[in-house]
Amino acid sequence: MDTLDKKILAELQSNARASLQDIGAAVGLSASPCWTRIKKMEEAGVIEGYTVRLNPQALGLADSVLVMVTLDSHSDNTLEKFGEVLATIPEVVEAHLVSGDYDYLLRIVVKDTRDYERLLREKLYKIKGIRHSQSSFVLRTLKRADLPLGV
Numbered sequence: 001m002d003t004l005d006k007k008i009l010a011e012l013q014s015n016a017r018a019s020l021q022d023i024g025a026a027v028g029l030s031a032s033p034c035w036t037r038i039k040k041m042e043e044a045g046v047i048e049g050y051t052v053r054l055n056p057q058a059l060g061l062a063d064s065v066l067v068m069v070t071l072d073s074h075s076d077n078t079l080e081k082f083g084e085v086l087a088t089i090p091e092v093v094e095a096h097l098v099s100g101d102y103d104y105l106l107r108i109v110v111k112d113t114r115d116y117e118r119l120l121r122e123k124l125y126k127i128k129g130i131r132h133s134q135s136s137f138v139l140r141t142l143k144r145a146d147l148p149l150g151v
Contacts, residue, residue, distance in 0.1 A: 001046065004029065005037055006149040009046070012038075013146040016050045061109040064138040065116055067124070068102035072131045085127050091119055102134070113137075 007027040011018060018026075024034035041047045056062070071078055079097070086095045086106070094107035110116045116135075124133070 001041075003151060005041060005046075006151040008034060008037055009041070010146075010149050010151050012047070013149075056109055060111055063110050063112055063116065064141075065108045065110065066136045066138060067104075067106040067108055068134045068136075069104040069106060069130055070101070070132040071103050071129050073129060074103070078129050082127065082129060089119075089123050091123075 004027055008023060011023045011026050020031040020035050020038075023038075024031045027034065029037075038047065056064070071082060082104070083095070086092050091108050091110055092106055093109050094105075096105045097103065098105050108116070108119065110119060116137075124130070
């Protein structure tokens with residue numbers, strides 16, 4: 001990847017709906033070579049897909065909860081099963097295997113505290129192998145940024 005590719009990626013992160021002409025103009029290329037570079041980055045897996053950013057509050061999902069989870073076991077089977085169950089819970093929007101005192105850090109979106117209590121009771125507490133969990137409600141998001149590309 002060169003500087004032009006990074007500039008194209010920055011443009012796409014800013015507005016994935018921009019036309020090839022607009023992206024090309026912003027980086028100093030015509031549409032055809034711009035499209036060729038984008039296609040190569042898609043094929044290389046640099047660009048994983050295109051999506052839309054939604055406002056959780058506008059969709060009635062006002063609360064984000066960060067949940068730290070410790071499992072009873074660290075066997076491959078336990079980790080795999082835990083991941084499979086998490087994949088079936090739509091409210092879990094991020095799940096990270098982490099180092100430190102906890103095994104996983106989850107980001108969960110819910111309507112409110114009652115909705116979170118329901119999720120705990122009906123879904124999270126039913127997952128086998130959880131030894132301990134700790135929840136923290138996000139009070140305010142101070143920063144949400146695109147990936148740094150160094151351009």
